[in-house]
Amino acid sequence: MPSHTVSAYDKELESLQSIIARMGGLAESQIAAAVDALYKRDQEAAQVVIKTDKQIDELEVNLEHEAITILAKRQPMAGDLREIISALKMSSDIERIGDYAKNIAKRTEAISSGNIRILRSINNMALLVQKMLKDVLDAYIDGDAEKAKDVWARDDAVDELNNSIFREVLTYMMEDPREISAGTHLIFVAKNLERMGDHVTNMAEIIHFQVLGETLDDRPKKDVSSYTVVEAD
Amino acid sequence: MSEAAFASKEEVSVSETTSENTVEQPQHSVIGEGKFSARDVHVFYGDNEAIKGVDLEVESHKVTALIGPSGCGKSTFLRCLNRMNDTIDGCRVTGDILLDGDNIYDPKVDVVQLRARVGMVFQKPNPFPKSIFENVVYGPKIHGLATRQDELEHVAEVSLKRAGLWDEVSDRLDTPGTSLSGGQQQRLCIARAIAVSPEVILMDEPCSALDPIATARIEELIDELREKFSIVIVTHSMQQAARVSQKTAFFHLGELVEKGETEQIFTNPREDRTRDYITGRFG
Numbered sequence: 420m421p422s423h424t425v426s427a428y429d430k431e432l433e434s435l436q437s438i439i440a441r442m443g444g445l446a447e448s449q450i451a452a453a454v455d456a457l458y459k460r461d462q463e464a465a466q467v468v469i470k471t472d473k474q475i476d477e478l479e480v481n482l483e484h485e486a487i488t489i490l491a492k493r494q495p496m497a498g499d500l501r502e503i504i505s506a507l508k509m510s511s512d513i514e515r516i517g518d519y520a521k522n523i524a525k526r527t528e529a530i531s532s533g534n535i536r537i538l539r540s541i542n543n544m545a546l547l548v549q550k551m552l553k554d555v556l557d558a559y560i561d562g563d564a565e566k567a568k569d570v571w572a573r574d575d576a577v578d579e580l581n582n583s584i585f586r587e588v589l590t591y592m593m594e595d596p597r598e599i600s601a602g603t604h605l606i607f608v609a610k611n612l613e614r615m616g617d618h619v620t621n622m623a624e625i626i627h628f629q630v631l632g633e634t635l636d637d638r639p640k641k642d643v644s645s646y647t648v649v650e651a652d
Numbered sequence: 653m654s655e656a657a658f659a660s661k662e663e664v665s666v667s668e669t670t671s672e673n674t675v676e677q678p679q680h681s682v683i684g685e686g687k688f689s690a691r692d693v694h695v696f697y698g699d700n701e702a703i704k705g706v707d708l709e710v711e712s713h714k715v716t717a718l719i720g721p722s723g724c725g726k727s728t729f730l731r732c733l734n735r736m737n738d739t740i741d742g743c744r745v746t747g748d749i750l751l752d753g754d755n756i757y758d759p760k761v762d763v764v765q766l767r768a769r770v771g772m773v774f775q776k777p778n779p780f781p782k783s784i785f786e787n788v789v790y791g792p793k794i795h796g797l798a799t800r801q802d803e804l805e806h807v808a809e810v811s812l813k814r815a816g817l818w819d820e821v822s823d824r825l826d827t828p829g830t831s832l833s834g835g836q837q838q839r840l841c842i843a844r845a846i847a848v849s850p851e852v853i854l855m856d857e858p859c860s861a862l863d864p865i866a867t868a869r870i871e872e873l874i875d876e877l878r879e880k881f882s883i884v885i886v887t888h889s890m891q892q893a894a895r896v897s898q899k900t901a902f903f904h905l906g907e908l909v910e911k912g913e914t915e916q917i918f919t920n921p922r923e924d925r926t927r928d929y930i931t932g933r934f935g
Contacts, residue, residue, distance in 0.1 A: 420927075420928075420933065421928055421933045421934075422933065423931070423932050423933050424932050424933065424934060425932060428932065493932075494890075494891050495931070496890060496894070496918050496919075496930040496931050496932075497918060497919060497920065497921050497927050497930055497931050498927060498931060499931045500919065501919070501920075632919065632920030633920075
């Protein structure tokens, strides 16, 4: 695409993109750090995650400010307009992902005796979500709608892992009431990761719209944990 | 093209007194119907081809915006629609331009009548050096649409009201049109254009000489006028085209590059050239 006649306009749009990339990169490492701290029950590492979340929040505020300034100054049209609106929407998705990572870190203290099998499943789930987030950010930087759509289709796996963790934790809690406290927190942790997956899916939809100007159809939800019950023997 | 056209709605009591002068009811087409239909229109200035085979429908009761960089042919095309190009030496138009199905370039067409049906508002407000009243009733007088003083007063009032100027000038109709502010003068020119009950109003950058407030008033007016008339507007302001029109056509180097719903053109244009122009990327 040719550059704008006003070159400052190009620089302003590039700045938005670079803020999104930084926010996304931070969120990606926050997920890894939060789940790692949980796995190792490392309180100090968890505190670092909680503090680092502020950086994402600040970047979001900066991005909003810059986006509003561009809207006021340039009256963007067509692809430029979609790009700015996309950046605004994606920044709030990434900010939420950061919040969920922070919430996982906060629960580290409460989960003193997490069941190791569950923690492994949670680790796997986190890896899936991180990979999705990484790929969606790549799709964003490359303006690749197909890649975004591919990420969009992968959220099913995250939903299914959440469902199975939910059932598993319920079973452990029924077997041993001492597991209830940690188990409840682990269910929230899995749910946090599942919600992150949803935000990544949102981002994929936004990128698809930004690039092609067309929305993706509704994705069928595979998260059934809201309806799951475990029968007592 | 008659007094009755003005009286058709709100002015019932006055129309009763003037109905004997009714000539004929103008054939306004219903909403959604095509008004103008241009087919393979070429315009030459001597050997220079300014418009290169344009096909475009102008829909009734819609605002169609023609956009494009300077020299793209949008104003030339606009001027074809009421044969304003006839006055330019060496200008030749080929192809068909149909108004309600009739070719306006047919030799039998009375150009004066055509311009009464297809009015025009220009970039710079150009009131006649006459009073506000005389400016508005000039057209109806020469076209014989109104002759008696009460008829003329009625036409002036209805036209000025429709142009959103009545409240500002009703107590000084005998002052010169040129004494008004730029924005008021432009609304006076719109009142003058609609005084002859045209079916289409052509506007060639009607706001480019006006300040933002006067521009906003004209834009508001355009939206109201759409109920009665079909409007074709040439504008350099993309934001204005996006605000006031329902249909947009993008011209470049004499070609019609893309036409479509305004919303689609400005949010998701299909052609690269359109995208580059409306996003400010033109080389």
